[in-house]
Every structure is written in structure tokens, then in C-alpha cells.
Amino acid sequence: xxxxxxxxxxxxxxxxxxxxxxxxxxxxxxxxxxxxxxxxxxxxxxxxxxxxxxxxxxxxxxxxxxxxxxxxxxxxxxxxxxxxxxxxxxxxxxxxxxxxxxxxxxxxxxxxxxxx
Amino acid sequence: xxxxxxxxxxxxxxxxxxxxxxxxxxxxxxxxxxxxxxxxxxxxxxxxxxxxxxxxxxxxxxxxxxxxxxxxxxxxxxxxxxxxxxxxxxxxxxxxxxxxxxxxxxxxxxxxxxxxxxxxxxxxxxxxxxxxxxxxxxxxxxxxxxxxxxxxxxxxxxxxxxxxxxxxxxxxxxxxxxxxxxxxxxxxxxxxxxxxxxxxxxxxxxxxxxxxxxxxxxxxxxxxxxxxxxxxxxxxxxxxxxxxxxxxxxxxxxxxxxxxxxxxxxxxxxxxxxxxxxxxxxxxxxxxxxxxxxxxxxxxxxxxxxxxxxxxxxxxxxxxxxxxxxxxxxxxxxxxxxxxxxxxxxxxxxxxxxxxxxxxxxxxxxxxxxxxxxxxxxxxxxxxxxxxxxxxxxxxxxxxxxxxxxxxxxxxxxxxxxxxxxxxx
Numbered sequence: 001x002x003x004x005x006x007x008x009x010x011x012x013x014x015x016x017x018x019x020x021x022x023x024x025x026x027x028x029x030x031x032x033x034x035x036x037x038x039x040x041x042x043x044x045x046x047x048x049x050x051x052x053x054x055x056x057x058x059x060x061x062x063x064x065x066x067x068x069x070x071x072x073x074x075x076x077x078x079x080x081x082x083x084x085x086x087x088x089x090x091x092x093x094x095x096x097x098x099x100x101x102x103x104x105x106x107x108x109x110x111x112x113x114x115x116x
Numbered sequence: 117x118x119x120x121x122x123x124x125x126x127x128x129x130x131x132x133x134x135x136x137x138x139x140x141x142x143x144x145x146x147x148x149x150x151x152x153x154x155x156x157x158x159x160x161x162x163x164x165x166x167x168x169x170x171x172x173x174x175x176x177x178x179x180x181x182x183x184x185x186x187x188x189x190x191x192x193x194x195x196x197x198x199x200x201x202x203x204x205x206x207x208x209x210x211x212x213x214x215x216x217x218x219x220x221x222x223x224x225x226x227x228x229x230x231x232x233x234x235x236x237x238x239x240x241x242x243x244x245x246x247x248x249x250x251x252x253x254x255x256x257x258x259x260x261x262x263x264x265x266x267x268x269x270x271x272x273x274x275x276x277x278x279x280x281x282x283x284x285x286x287x288x289x290x291x292x293x294x295x296x297x298x299x300x301x302x303x304x305x306x307x308x309x310x311x312x313x314x315x316x317x318x319x320x321x322x323x324x325x326x327x328x329x330x331x332x333x334x335x336x337x338x339x340x341x342x343x344x345x346x347x348x349x350x351x352x353x354x355x356x357x358x359x360x361x362x363x364x365x366x367x368x369x370x371x372x373x374x375x376x377x378x379x380x381x382x383x384x385x386x387x388x389x390x391x392x393x394x395x396x397x398x399x400x401x402x403x404x405x406x407x408x409x410x411x412x413x414x415x416x417x418x419x420x421x422x423x424x425x426x427x428x429x430x431x432x433x434x435x436x437x438x439x440x441x442x443x444x445x446x447x448x449x450x451x452x453x454x455x456x457x458x459x460x461x462x463x464x465x466x467x468x469x470x471x472x473x474x475x476x477x478x479x480x481x482x483x484x485x486x487x488x489x490x491x492x493x494x495x496x497x498x499x500x501x502x503x504x505x506x507x508x509x510x511x512x513x514x515x516x517x518x519x520x521x522x523x524x525x526x527x528x529x530x531x532x533x534x535x536x537x538x539x540x541x
Binding site: 001087091 | 236238286290292296
């Protein structure tokens with residue numbers, strides 16, 4: 001079964017992190033990605049540009065409106081994701097717990113809806 | 117013939133009470149879905165009512181019920197396959213399940229699987245409680261609603277949502293691995309303790325306790341100890357038995373609170389206290405002492421004191437010290453302050469209590485103010501006692517507790533008439 005692991009953390013923290021610390025975090029992310037590729041969980045994953053780069057698009061009465069910023073202002077921001085294959089939710093939780101940001105941010109684990 | 121049919125029916129009813137949860141637990145594993153397993157369970161019992169009066173009761177009734185339930189589930193899936201081909205695949209899968217795994221071996225594991233699934237951390241706390249009482253204990257939705265002073269549709273909705281989450285997020289039907297066990301067991305114990313507490317000290321409403329919930333929680337605790345005798349499971353069962361042993365002594369006939377000190381200790385349930393004591397010993401011998409075991413040890417210190425004045429308060433303070441290191445919380449600190457007041461005098465206890473209140477942690481907790489009132493009263497600081505009782509009254513939600521506080525406040529104002537008002541200034 002496929003699960004999307006949405007990574008939420010404070011992008012402020014990333015922005016103000018000393019370079020050595022940021023490098024160490026990136027190292028942990030590379031190691032995690034290698035690990036889930038080896039274990040067969042990995043399907044895909046990306047990091048996102050910070051929320052100031054976000055544009056929110058809506059269409060109302062056929063008219064496109066684009067606004068600056070993310071859909072919702074929250075304390076933690078969506079910063080990236082992994083799409084994984086897991087046996088069940090327990091397996092997915094074990095994978096999500098190893099995502100480096102889980103230590104200070106949070107990971108939302110969502111099952112993918114399968115259309116038959 | 118008539119008579120024997122009636123006897124068989126009575127036997128089936130008794131089997132439903134004693135075995136239906138076991139059969140359900142196994143059917144959920146086989147069928148892979150809570151709702152389908154429940155349908156299969158009811159189909160199996162309906163078939164028993166049909167056939168046993170004629171064919172006689174089978175040698176292994178539980179195995180018969182599981183096997184029949186499985187066939188009934190396959191039948192239903194086949195019937196539905198005309199509209200939903202996926203259910204046909206499901207029926208094929210179920211039919212291919214080897215018959216040998218249907219019963220006996222692994223039956224107890226099935227009950228543990230059911231408990232851990234109903235108490236999965238991915239479900240909300242309310243959903244865990246409702247689902248556990250419904251599926252593991254077999255309570256009706258209406259019974260659960262009554263026990264938690266809410267409406268049956270609210271409970272039904274919680275259960276429906278929880279089952280949907282189990283299905284959609286694929287919460288597995290399994291006992292956690294050794295590595296996951298401590299965290300997962302903690303959630304299960306917490307669910308059982310919440311059920312007990314709601315029964316022991318109803319959070320709101322007319323009566324002090326709701327014994328049916330206490331009984332249900334103790335039954336769950338016993339089941340867990342039987343299936344998985346981990347030290348904290350033993351500790352929790354002991355704790356519940358000690359608290360519950362005071363059931364008959366905690367309130368007057370018209371439902372007024374009687375404090376621990378004033379209780380008639382001959383009314384305490386001795387057999388339960390002995391059982392709790394034996395459980396604590398088992399828990400302590402595992403050398404992994406957790407918060408429930410420590411709380412049980414504190415309850416044991418009260419339960420084994422012959423008279424209130426025989427209570428070993430020094431030991432109780434020591435146990436609270438260990439508990440605070442292990443599982444710090446302001447409520448535990450409050451209880452420790454009350455124990456210090458007994459061991460070292462009201463003044464020392466009040467100093468501890470005021471330090472907690474000054475931090476603001478218990479600002480909305482009525483028992484913090486009633487404890488303060490009590491200590492001030494003992495020290496003869498009547499104005500402060502009156503003020504603290506008044507604050508406690510503003511926060512209390514349960515009727516018997518409210519009446520108790522009102523009585524205390526009234527006694528304080530009556531002055532010299534009160535023999536228990538302590539030293540006066």
C-alpha cells in the first residue's frame with residue numbers, strides 16, 4: 001500500500017540554521033533516502049522551495065485568481081514529501097519516524113486512495 | 117423435546133456471553149474486516165440457534181462457530197460479487213485460507229490482536245475507548261453512550277470512523293513487535309485506565325461512580341494480564357483492584373462522599389486487596405517498575421493500613437518521589453504535597469502545594485483548591501480556607517463533590533460547632 005509522508009517543519013529554523021548544522025541535516029536526509037531505497041519502501045520524494053515562493057491558484061466563475069503564499073498560514077510549513085510503499089500503517093509509521101525532520105517537525109502520513 | 121430445545125437455547129446464550137468476543141477476534145483475522153466479521157458472527161450464532169436444537173451441540177462449539185462464520189462470510193461475499201467483483205476475489209482469498217489456522221492455535225493471539233488494533237495510537241483517544249468497549253468487551257453502543265453520558269449516535273459515529281480509519285489507512289491486525297511493544301502497551305493500559313477512572317470518579321453528573329465501567333475495566337485488565345503479563349499490566353490491574361476494593365465504603369447510602377480517613381475499613385473488599393498485593397509482588401519482581409505499579413504500591417500502602425492513623429505516610433512520600441522522577445505531572449506533585457502534609461505536618465504540605473499553585477499548572481483543578489482549603493482549615497487559617505473552598509466550588513463539575521465542598525464550607529462558617537476544625541487562632 002502506498003502512503004504519502006508530508007514533512008512539516010519550521011522553515012524559519014532551516015533559514016537561520018548555521019551551515020555546519022544544515023549540512024549535517026542534509027547528510028541525514030541523504031542517508032535516510034538511501035536507506036528507504038534499499039529497504040524497498042521508496043517510490044519518490046522531493047524537497048520544496050520555501051513558502052514565500054508559493055502561489056495559490058483558484059478558479060471562480062471561470063476566472064483565475066492567483067495569490068501570493070501558501071493556502072494556509074501555519075506554524076509549521078510543508079517542506080517536502082516522500083511517497084512510500086509500506087506493508088501497512090505500522091510499517092509506514094516506522095518509516096516516517098526515521099525522516100530526519102520528525103525529530104523537531106512532524107510527518108503527516110496519508111494513505112493514497114486507490115481507484116480500481 | 118421442547119424442554120431440550122429451550123436448554124440448547126440457554127446454552128447458546130451462555131456461549132454468546134462467554135465466547136462471542138473470542139470468535140469475533142478470530143473472524144476479524146480471517147475475514148479481514150470488522151463489519152464483515154460482525155455479520156459473520158451473528159450469522160454463525162443464528163445458524164447455531166437453527167441447527168443445534170435439532171442436530172445437538174457440537175463437541176467444539178467455538179470451532180464450529182468460527183468455521184460457520186467463515187462460510188457465512190464467504191456466502192455473503194459470493195452473493196455480493198454480482199454487483200462488486202472485488203468481493204468475489206475476497207471470497208476466493210478467504211476460501212483459500214487454510215482451515216487449520218481457523219481455531220485454537222492462535223485464538224489468544226487473536227484477542228490480543230483485537231485489543232492492540234482497537235487501541236492503536238493512530239485512532240483518537242475517544243475512538244479507542246468506544247471501539248474497545250464495543251469490540252473487546254461487547255458492550256452495546258447504547259450502553260457505552262450511557263456510561264459516558266453522551267448520545268448513542270455520537271458513540272456510533274466514533275466507532276464507524278475508527279473502523280473506516282482501520283480499513284483506509286490499513287492499520288494491521290497484529291500484536292506489536294517486541295520493539296514497538298512498550299509504547300503500544302502504554303496506550304492500551306491508558307485506555308483501560310481511562311475507562312476505570314470514568315467509572316471510579318465520574319467526571320461529571322449526578323453520581324460519584326459508575327460501577328459497570330469499573331467492572332468492565334477490571335475485566336479488561338484481567339484479560340490483558342492473562343494474555344500478556346507485562347509488569348505494568350500487572351501494576352494497572354493491582355491499582356484498579358485496590359481502588360475498587362473501597363467501593364462499598366466510599367459513599368453513604370444517599371451518595372455522599374466519605375473521605376479515606378473516615379471510611380469504615382471493614383467494608384473494604386479484602387479478597388481484592390490480597391489479589392492486588394500478589395499482583396504488585398509479581399510486577400516488582402520483574403525489576404521494570406513503571407508508573408502504574410508505583411501508583412498501585414501507593415494504593416497498597418493505604419489498603420493495608422488497619423486504621424487511618426496506621427498509614428505509613430513516610431513510605432507514601434517516598435513512592436511519590438520515585439513516581440515524580442519517572443512520570444512527572446502536577447497532579448502527582450499535588451498528591452505528594454498532601455502526603456507530605458500527613459508525614460511532616462500541614463505547614464510543610466501547604467508550602468509544597470503553594471509552590472505548585474504559584475506555577476499556575478493546576479489553576480483550573482478543583483482538587484488543588486480543596487486540598488489547600490483542607491490544609492488551611494487544619495492550620496486554623498479560616499479565611500484562607502473559606503476562599504479556597506469557594507474557588508474549588510467554582511470549578512467542581514460533579515454533584516457529590518460539590519455537595520461535599522458545600523458541607524465543608526458551611527462547617528467552617530459554623531465555627532465552634534465543628535469538632536473537626538483543627539486548631540483555632
